[in-house]
Amino acid sequence: MTNTTTPAARVMLDDLGPYDAASIAGTCPNGYALPYFTLDTVRRLAADLDTARAQRGNGDTIAFDGTTVRIIDGDAGDDDADPVMEVCHPRADGTYALGHGYWTWHALPYPAEPGTVPDVVLTFLGDSMNCWSYDVTTPLDYYARAVLDGRADRTTTAEQLARQCAELDPRIYEWDLAVEVLHALAHGRVAYETVNGVPSDWVIFEPELGMREGGDVLPVLRDAFGGDFAAAARAVLARRLS
Structure with a gap:
């Protein structure tokens, strides 16, 4: 303890x-x-x-x-x-x-100050994830908490997370999704991007949100965490407070 x-x-x-x-x-x-x-x-x-x-x-x-x-x-x-x-x-x-x-x-962290980069990130996370099912958000929240508690890091696999969390069904296939989403967020793959019409990066934020917030918001989001898993994990959990 x-x-x-x-x-x-x-x-x-x-x-x-x-x-x-x-x-x-x-x-x-x-x-x-x-x-x-x-x-x-x-x-x-x-x-x-x-x-x-x-x-x-x-x-x-x-x-x-x-x-x-x-x-x-x-x-x-x-x-x-x-x-x-x-x-x-x-x-x-x-x-x-x-x-x-x-x-x-x-x-959980306190809500971000309005207008700051974390506040923009929380807005996007909330809009993007509020429609996701419990089976998706629960493993993602667990992974984020485990990162902040030192029980997981960027190398942790979906199988390791499932074994670690006895309170969730280890067969939930969304464990893979939780790992992929947090990696994508931490490394800035947060926009809908295409190569020759084919999506090349994980879609977390819909293009309509970028249009609503302004064209300069997507580069801000891409650079928000710079690969920092802890910062991305805090944003995932803080979206509940946005």
């Missing part, structure tokens, strides 16, 4: 969030972040978990007893004597650790 504490950040719990974390105490061996939250943020998370459980018919929830927070096992049956998974008390600074080690917390 990494114990280096970082200042305020934003985190996601699967598809819930983002939530403001007062600090993050590194990551678990499985790569999940270890965030701390104010009571106000815990109450917001509790409301989101209640909504998710009502929609899905299952899922963990949070109960309050004064300043004490209890995490309730969403899979507990009526016969379970104690459905409480964890009892959380405030630390000296008033923040709470929630689900450390078993909830899938992932740290």
